[in-house]
Amino acid sequence: MKKWKMFLRMISQALKERKSRVAIVFFAIVVGIGVISALFSVYYDINIKMSKELRTYGANLALKPNSDQAQNLSLNELERVIAEFSQEELVGYRPNLYGIAEVESQVSVFKSNKPVVLVGTWFDQIDKINPYWQIEGELSINHDIKDEVVIGRDVAEKLGYDIGDKLKLATENTWGSEEFLVTAIVETGDDADNRIFLNLGVVERLLAKEGQLNTAYLSVISKGEDLKEKAAKINQKLSGVELETIQKIASSEGKVLDKIKSLMYLVVMVILLSTLLCVSTTMMTIVAERKEEIALKKALGAENQDVIIEFLTEAIILGGIGGLVGYGLGFVGAQLIGKSVFDSAISFRSMVMTSSFILSIVVSCIASTLPVSRVVDIDPAVTLKGE
């Protein structure tokens, strides 16, 4: 009992008396573990975070009828597929119904009608499925608006329409032409530039295709590889329609995610290694400094084992507290990175906390026992001769 008390006193004295040294070691551990745990927290979140960022490329799944027959897809089927995805996974989905309409050209002197591809869709989904579209004007978010039209850049230029103009269009199923107000022009660099867009309900009526769709595009957070499997699983429950992965986006996404993940992994490893070496060299110097103290203890009758246990306890206390404080600091640092890069919080993982705590203790133990075991066999008389 008495021995135990003495041991505690020695440890607390050692920490109290050598304030500046203890502070340096503590500081080194806190910063080292802080940086390491911050980076690990970010690393474990990088897949999901970057996967979300890559949704800026737009849809990665398409729902289509699985044969070339004119058979169409229904909204109900789309809803059934949507139900397979969780809220967090699904960024958005946009149904499309295509048709051909005749639009009057305003450019030529002789007014003539030109065929244009007509698309019925939901405008509120455009910033989720096609976030890269450049939109001039206002999209009508409300699905019930019946008299507004959005046109592609080329349609606007080649047929001579601008925002605020009235556009007349006719289809095979309408008597004469109907008038719509141009509310927005989209520029995309792909097919959409040559098309005109109306609310889905309006196009259903114009083409007499109530409740029908040609395709629907889905943007789903994939976290890497599992998208194709997931699509295959859903396809087993469907008939007549097929959920296809848009490989251009999905396969590139997998490749890019892999690159980013392995880049972060190596970077974190290099930082881990260098930081640990830095921290341990600092600790080693500080322990090596205490040669005289060790010699004195031995002169007073301490066994090698006692000395090592004392130093180990010190190291565990320093490493443990340093590890916890460092983790706290690192978690804050991770949030800073998450906020500024991904605009969202990095999730808490108890695994990172435990491992940085253990890492901290292990490193400080190794760093302090290495030099101690080297000097523990010294002859007290030689070392203390000057005192």
Place this chain on the structure above:
Amino acid sequence: MLIRMLKSSFTRGIKSKLLAILAITFGASLATAMLSVSLDVGDKMNQELKSYGSNIVVVPESESLPVEIDGVDFNAHGVDKDYIAEEDVAAIKVIFWRHNIVNLAPYLKASARVDGEQIPVIGTWFDDEIRIPTGEKFRFGVKEIKSWWKIDGSWIKDGQNKNQAMIGEKLANKFDLQVGDTINLDFANGAEIVNSGVKVAGIIDSGDEAERQIYLPLDFLQEVIGLEDKVDKIEVSALTTPVNDLARKAQADPEALSAEEFETWYCTAYVSSITFQIEEAIPGVVAKQVRQISESEGKVLNKIQLLMLLVTIAALISSGLGISSIMTTKVLERKKEIGLLKAIGASDFAVIALFVIEIVVVGIVGGGLGYLLGIGFAGLIGQQVFGMAIAVKLIVMPFILLLASVVALCGSISPLRIALKLEPAEVLHG
């Protein structure tokens, strides 16, 4: 005398300095590796993002609107189509930003009758060696641009064997075709019908409309439909700089820029300046940026660069503190020596001068070693992740040497001050 003291401190005291040099080496190597990776990650990731396909598409200037749904043409009355001359295609590789043009592929679209059904047919370069006007040769074609195509069979190379085709998976299933089978195509050449049998070299699994199309060597298609030297679309894959305010202003209206702004814009690899230069190089075309690729690319690149920047800052903090903490302990260790120096009459200034020189030497030696080790780390990261070395920027070296010595000095200031304040008698009493 100073030199002699320094000399002996480095010869006799070298053992105690080794740890400090070692710590500085680790710290500096970390800083070097992270700076090199961070400076190069934009270029490297940019190349990786090329797997999303082309970011620029070039089409002939035309009055008419294409009426296409899923690659099928619905334009009833065969409108007069406009074309680009095939010989102009290579001109894209001689624009100002030619080195940023990674790949390109021209397309010519037609249709052919197979078993009484109209099928879209596309002529293109698959993996062709192309000689550009400067005499250099490059390999261009859809093989690299459509990196997501999975091919059963093989790619057509150089379009040599003309009677070969690559067909979409959906078509292959429909007509029950295997690799090596022959398919009969009827082309309309003016009023004449040309029948031609082609061998299926590969079947395309692409997850897009290419699965319902037939791809033929460009020369072959041009010949059978009588449109020699004509193409109707070019896809270009270019390395670009993420868009900023200047690029947005230029895109809205290049005329609105001042002469100086125009020059900056023209000489930066924005996607808008590259499209502008393509339009300059080939008369009668419109070069458009494919916003799905170009916009997203910019956003993703900015994210990755920001992420790496923050990680680098974390690494710099960690290495800076590592270096300064080891220096603090090292100087504290030498309290006695400072006391002795002062006892035999050294002025504070002389002590400081001696220590500063020593620390700077240690900093530079450690920094230099760390730089070399760091390049190794960076190379390892580059090889592992991107399969090629990270470009080593020379600017990193002086920065690292400066960082190592300045941080080492900073770490030594406070212990040096403490040591100088102490009375020699107090330190040396033992």
